[in-house]
Amino acid sequence: MTTTALEHELKQMIIETLELEDVTPDDIDPEEPLFVEGLGLDSIDALELGLALQKRYGITLESEAESSRQHFANLKSLAALVESRRQK
Template identity: 55%
Template sequence: MSLETELKAMIIECLDLEDITVEEIETDAPLFGDGLGLDSIDALELGLAISKKYDVKIDAENEETKNHFASVANLAKFIQSQQ
C-alpha cells in the first residue's frame, strides 16, 4: 500500500468519514475548504494521528505546516522528508 493510500485510509478512519472511500479522495485535491472540507479540529486530530503513526514532529505554529496539510500528496512528501 502506498503512503498516499495509507494516509487516505487514516483520514477516513481518524475523522469518521463514513460516507467516503479511499478512491474518492483525490491525492492532489485540497483537504480543507472546497476540497474534502476538513476544518481546524480535523487538522488537529489528523496531525496527532500522523505524529503517532509516523513519528514526525508537526509544529502547529509553523506557517509551513499549512502547506504540508494542503493535500494528501503534500502530507506524503512531508512524512517522507521527516523519515
C-alpha cells in the same frame, strides 16, 4: 496518475481517524485541497490529523502556521511530509 502505497495508507488513515463515514479512498484526489474546499475538513480535523501523524509516524509538527498549511494542503504534500520526516 497512480497513487503511491504511502498515499493510499494516508487516505485510509484520514478516513479512519476522522470517521469519514461516506468517503472511500478513491474519493480523495491527491491534488485536491483537504481543508475547507475539496474534502472539506476543518481545524479540529487538522489537530486530529496532527495527532495521528505523531502516533503513527513519529512526526511532530511545528506550531508555525504557514508550514503546516503547506504540509496539509493536499494528500500529495502530506505524503511528501511523511516521506521526509517519518521516524517510524
